[in-house]
Amino acid sequence: MKPLPLLPRLWARTEVDPATGCYRWTGGTQSGKGGDDYGVISYQGRTRPVHVAAYEELTGRPVPDGHQVDHVAERGCRFRDCWNVAHLEAVPPRVNVLRGTSPAALNAQKTHCPQGHEYIPENTRVADGSRVCRTCDRERAAKLYRAKREAAGKTVGPPMAERTHCANGHAYTPENTQMDRGKRRCRICNNEKSRRSHQRRREALRTTTN
Known part of the structure; x- marks a missing residue:
């Protein structure tokens, strides 16, 4: 027996939320990663999320590779079981995460670490999928180093962040400071290091040509 077209099947198990305009699916569901329930339906020979099936059917195009169908809050969507295509958009996974309200989404939206250091590329590393502040890393390492030297009765200079020279x-x-991966570098010393390196290369070149 030939299955019914998708749209009548969707409407047969849908309630329209008057406040949001969401088309809320009342059929089968499955839990997503964030604990929200997404509607599911048999479509094109396999079980598909209702909002994805509706998006592909009503837009006439498949979800692009590497994209996810997002329920867009800015368009009025408030429910993960909604299949109103006017509320949906195919976006890359990171965009989908950043738009969310899950703990992972809220963490991804942060621009600074808990200590106030900015998550810029040169101050950020990734460990086990999470961002780590390099400045905090260095401060923890410096604190441990100072504690060990003090315990051994050795002289301890001021922390790097407090040094003026x-x-x-x-x-x-x-004018004499540049940042490299969150660390201060002395321009005079860097320039002198480059000058000596160029001088050594010139001397090596003269030696090989004589």
Whole structure:
């Protein structure tokens, strides 16, 4: 027996929420990662999420590779069992996460670590799928290092973040400071290091040509 077209099957198990305009599925559901229930339906020979099946059927195009069908809150969607195509959009997974309200989504939306350091590329590393602040890493390592030296009765200098001069005595002024992976670098020392490196290469070149 040939199955009914998708749209009549959807409407047969749908209630329209008057406040939001959401087409709420009353048939079978399955729990998503965030604990929300998504409607499911047999479509094209397999069980599919209702909102995905509706999106593909009513837009006439498949979900692009590497994309997910998002329930867009800005369009008035409030329910994960909604299949109103006007509320749906195919987006990359990260966009979908950033739009959400789950703990993972809220964490991904953060621009600074708990200590107030900005999550910029040079100050961020990824461990086990989570962002880690490099500045906090260094401060923890420095604190541990200082504690060990103090326990051994050794002299301990000021923390790097509190130092006003580099190891060679050059002041950390704005003009003489550059950041590298969240660390301060002395421009004078860097320039001198580059000059010596160029000089060694020139001397090596003269040696090989003589």
